[in-house]
């Protein structure tokens with residue numbers, strides 16, 4: 001098998017070129033190939049060495065598929081030591097993304113150049129890891145302690161020009177990267193520029209209090225995760241001891257992270273997310289329809305957020321509402337959201353203005369005659385949805401994709417209201433739609449392959465993580481939420497308080513406990529849905545009586561100032577003895593004996609409720625694979641990524 005690394009002389013410069021598609025990950029053959037090439041360069045007529053990559057990117061990291069398997073030499077830190085020790089000047093030339101072990105490789109070179117569009121970063125923390133090949137030791141020596149803490153505990157890549165400001169990139173080059181890098185190396189040689197090894201640099205001055213400042217910040221920001229704390233320890237070691245001592249600290253911390261169940265969960269989600277984008281049985285070359293313009297029906301919280309998702313990706317949006325007043329209200333929600341994004345530093349004012357400029361409104365469905373896709377986002381009224389789709393069928397151009405943002409309704413029934421069910425699909429966004437990453441893509445019985453392929457690819461364009469679901473009540477996520485919610489209600493009657501349940505689940509890692517979630521979503525939503533059902537269909541009253549009585553007392557959740565909790569003007573919850581009394585009365589009425597319930601039992605029963613329903617969803621073929629369910633829960637329901645999703649967690653425990 002030929003090596004993914006080649007070595008050749010370009011004049012007096014030895015060029016090490018890596019070619020390991022798709023992202024030039026540092027697999028064993030790549031590590032061996034670079035080591036062989038750098039060794040060879042020490043003895044040939046080259047005066048300097050260039051490390052460059054073919055394809056779409058510089059090395060994007062260690063090969064994650066090798067993690068957890070028996071180790072194969074050479075070890076990355078050894079390879080990087082060999083690069084840094086080179087007696088000939090070594091330059092790394094970066095395009096695409098130099099991430100993790102890839103950026104660590106660049107840090108081991110003596111100088112770094114990059115094209116302006118390149119990105120650099122150490123995102124290991126997102127896999128429950130830390131840079132394990134000197135990244136925690138070399139970065140602070142070049143960029144200082146604070147910038148390194150930000151870069152490595154945050155894991156968010158930065159642009160090459162930002163890297164240049166921090167001292168991580170030495171030169172931004174324009175035009176053809178290899179030609180520019182070779183020209184720059186010739187210049188460095190002509191100027192007799194000395195070799196500069198990152199490991200030999202002194203860490204710039206810093207305030208020693210910074211480490212404790214970060215530790216307390218991370219307790220909140222990265223609740224329960226182990227890697228961020230270790231990263232602070234490693235950078236502190238870099239700042240206080242020799243390079244070799246720091247490397248020993250880094251090695252131990254990296255091993256601890258790698259062996260932790262957290263990293264296993266996070267690595268599972270990394271691959272699960274990418275796997276979810278693939279649809280079984282859908283050919284890779286399935287043609288896609290062009291989507292340049294979208295209509296959004298409904299200017300509520302959901303419709304406004306959905307409109308922003310498209311506009312932020314450069315797609316024009318026409319928002320439809322029933323009256324001028326409702327339309328103005330909807331557009332005002334959009335304005336408010338953009339203002340919020342600018343305030344939080346998520347969007348520049350200029351970008352927000354240009355995105356907002358892509359959204360217009362109308363009260364006339366005729367405005368949708370030429371759009372490429374429509375997303376219906378009105379409230380959950382099946383009759384209304386069918387009426388709207390009938391209207392769309394009459395107005396929209398042939399080939400337009402007709403999507404419904406329903407959270408529960410039967411997409412096939414909605415599709416049957418049209419004469420073109422093959423063009424109909426479900427796109428279930430999560431609130432707030434412009435922020436939440438999950439998109440459940442509901443494939444109807446008659447949805448055409450090219451419609452599905454288009455929506456899956458469009459999801460990526462609008463920066464969502466798509467997961468395909470079949471048609472059933474609530475699809476994957478909300479269907480699993482029902483037994484979860486019912487179990488929470490049973491736990492209340494059996495003796496747990498709302499705050500005990502929520503605190504136990506939040507301590508375990510859920511972003512929000514179940515009762516606080518229901519208060520946030522509004523208790524009236526489930527109440528209304530139950531009112532439409534027969535007693536038999538409603539099921540065991542123990543699973544809903546408390547919630548129903550709260551609604552009948554006017555306690556709809558956060559929006560009415562009270563639900564399972566009482567809320568102040570800032571929507572801060574406090575436990576309410578009136579709720580405790582109500583629960584006791586209902587338990588008494590329904591003959592439920594109350595007892596002390598442990599936090600372990602709460603977590604165990606609630607997670608089991610999710611997993612049991614998840615298994616049914618798999619058996620019925622509603623989800624394509626178990627890891628898709630994990631992606632839904634991590635990206636849509638605040639399930640802790642470090643536990644890898646409910647199905648992965650159940651398999652491991």
Ligand code: 3H9
Nearest residue numbers: 023025060061062063064065076099100101131132133274
């Ligand atoms: C590390 O470096 C540890 C070291 O510090 C210490 C070691 C001692 N390995 O995302 P995409 C696959 S930890 C193996 O769809 P994009 C991916 O699964 C690593 N495979 O493309 C997918 O496969 P498939 C630190 C990888 O253009 C295909 O490549 N580095 C790796 O949207 C395309 O991926 C990171 O955490 C990998 N490292 O985004 C960076 N990376 O086609 C992780 C990707 O079969 N990677 N694949 O589904 C990324 O963030 C993105 O992939 C990247 C490209 C931005 C590079």
